[in-house]
Each structure stands twice: as C-alpha cells, then as structure tokens.
Amino acid sequence: MPFIVLDIQLVVQGILYLASFVLGFAVSIPLGVTTINFGGQCILYGDIKWQNATFFKYTPTDMHNCNFAIYLNVFGCIFYSLGMVIYHGYALTRKDPNIGSQMWVMPFILVNALMTVIIFISSCMISVGFKEFCDGLLSGNEKGAHVKSCADGQKPSWNWNKYGTNYTTDTYYTYLAVTQTATWISFLVWSVQVTLGIIRFIRNRRLRSKDQFHDPSPSMNSSDNSKTPEDLENFASVQPSA
Template sequence: MPCITLDVQLLVQTFLYVANIVIGLAVAVPLGITLGDFNGQCILYADIHWHSYIHVSYIPSSVVNCRFSIYVSVCLCVLYGIGMTFYHVYLLTRKDPMIGSKMWVFPFIVVNSVFAFVTFISSCIISVGFKTFCDGLLKGREKGHIMESCAYGERVKWNAYKGDYRTHNFYTYLTVTQIATWSTFLVWVLLIIQGIIRFVKNRRLASALDLGNFAASEPSA
C-alpha cells in the first residue's frame, strides 16, 4: 500500500480550522444561552439601575450587539471552518507530494484577513459590552450593596418586566464567551501567518523550478 505523503504545514492548518470550529461554538452557545436567560434581551452595554441595595433592574441594549457576535461565530468560525476542514482533509489524503504548492493560497489569505478583522470587531463588542455591564453592577456599592465583583451579580435579585431572568450563570457564560472570542481572533491570525508562509514557500519553489528548467534547456544557437 503506497504511503501518503504528509504535509506538516497543511496538517497544522487543518487543526487550526478544527480549533476554530470548537472555539466558535464556545462563543455562540454561551452567549446564546445568556440571551435566552434574559428573555431575548442583550445584557452587553446594558444600563443598570439600582433601586435599593438588594433590587436591581436594567435597560437592555440593542439585541444586535449579541446576535452580531453569534452570527460571526457561527458563520465564520463554524460553517466556514467545517468547509475548510473538509477541503484540507481532502488535500492531506492526496498522494501528490507537491499538493501544497498547487493549492490556492492568496485568496484564502485575503478571506482569512477579512474574517480576522470582523472577529476583532466582534471581540471588542463583547469585551467592552461586558465591562460596561459589570461596571453598572458594581455601582450597587453606592446603594450599600456588598458587590464584591461582577460575578457576585449572579446572586442579586433582579426586577424583570417580562417574566423572570435567570441570572445564576451570566458571568460564567460571558467570561467563557470573552475568552473564546479572542481565541478565535488569535487562530485567524495564525491562519494568516500560515498562509503567508505557504505563499512565500510556493513562490520560491516556482522560481527554483523555472531556473532549473532554464538551466536544463538546450541552447538555441
């Protein structure tokens, strides 16, 4: 049985796309659960109001702030990542030792760069929105509440206008989301670097082959 030639750089890129799928889910799922726990209201950038040292309500921000990050994670990280994983697995199973030099590179560098920029925006929305929300919770100290940290807000009784809010895990979920979203941005950067390395490597290989063909050609005169 012939041995399949393994392209290490191609294998690394495959693992990075798989990692992006997993991390993308770690962004979308906790953020989506938090959105559901607050009756479809986005707590990123929410305006907190303390009525007393034990009761708090808030004005939610636009739901777009949450849904944008969820859509970015699902579409760019998960769906695109699945497609690219299958594509790279297909390339890895090819018996052509020069398959790395024949694959498209520059278009993926451009696409991944755009996705990295969009992910950066999404990550900033999550981080800044989460901090704004936590800063509002910490203002409870002005009402005499012993608000030790933002995580302590999971124990506070909230006033809900539409049903009951499930606030017992919001800090945990948003912390996971925040770590995961910046991790996806890092993965995109690594994919861009991998693509640039592959592009330079292929250019050098093409130049070497051209020089070799020129040296091997017979003189015309």
C-alpha cells in the same frame, strides 16, 4: 507499508481550522443561551442603575450587539471553518507531499484576513459590553449594596424577577466569561492562520520561480554566465503562485 510524507504546514492549518470550528460553538452557544435566559434580550452593554442598596433598574441593550457575534461565529467560524477542514482533509488524503503548492492560497489569505479583522471587532464588542454590564453591577457599592464581583448576580439571593422580569441569572457570568475567552483565542487562531497563509504564498512563489528558471539542457554558451536584458525582462514577468 510505505512511509507517507505529509505537508506539515497543511496539517497545522487544518488543525487551526478545526480549532476555529470548535471555538465558533464556544462563542455563539453561551452568548445565545444567555440572551435566551434574559428573555431574548442582549446582556452586553446592559445598563444597571442602582436606586438604593437593594434596588436597581436594569435596561437591556440592542440585540444587534449580541447577534453580530453570534451570526459571525455561526456562519463565519463554524460553517466556513468546517468547509476548510474538509478541503484540507481531502488534500491530505492525496498523500502528495507537494499538494500544498497546488492549492489556492491568495483567495483564502484575503478571506482569513477579513475574518481576523471582523473577529477582532467582535471580540472588542464582547469584552467592552461585558465590562460595562459588570461595572453597572459593581456600581451598587456606592449605594451600599456590597457587591464583591460581577458573579455575585448569579447567587440565589439575587432575585432579579422581583422587578417584574422573567430572567434566569444563575449562569450569565460563567457563560459570558467562556464567550469572552473563546473569542480572543479565536482571534489569535485566525491571526496565525493568516500568517501561515502568507508563508505558504511566499513558498509557492519561490517554488514556481525556481521551476520556471530551471534550464534542463546545458546552454550552448556556457562560458557566458552574465545576465542579458532578456533575462531580466523574463524575471519581471514571473507571476506569483496563488
């Protein structure tokens, strides 16, 4: 059986797209379930005002704060990454070690760079919103509530529904911690993806330049190795591979 040489960078990029696909679920599902558990209300940036050691008033925030991250990960990370996994998988089935130089590069660098920036913004929104919600719970210590951590609100002794709500609060901290961790890992994965795309672009450009300037026939004036103005003009006209 002949030994198949694969483009290692292409394999790595395919794995990273697969990781982004999985992380998209790890971000959107816990955040979406938490939203459902809180009566279809976004918990991020939720305002908690303590009246005394046993009573507080919770005010939910705008759903856009949660929907932005959910839709971004569903349509950006999950669907786009799945398409790129299929695209890279198909390229690898060609069993051509030079297939990477024949693929589009620049369009995906731009898309991936945009995804990286947007995911960074989304990650900051999740982390800041989560912190503000937890800070509201912990502020109960000023009223004598003795709240040790944000996860205390998950305990059965905390009956959020006695204030006229219908919340399921036994998993919110766990789910949001998973969402927060996954979204920052996703940001790192997309950052690496952009870096690999730039490396691919540079490699393809150098390869194309080398092929264009390779002269298969010996020059009639082999003794003259100096660059002429025409040579320099041709060099400037080389188009980068994309």
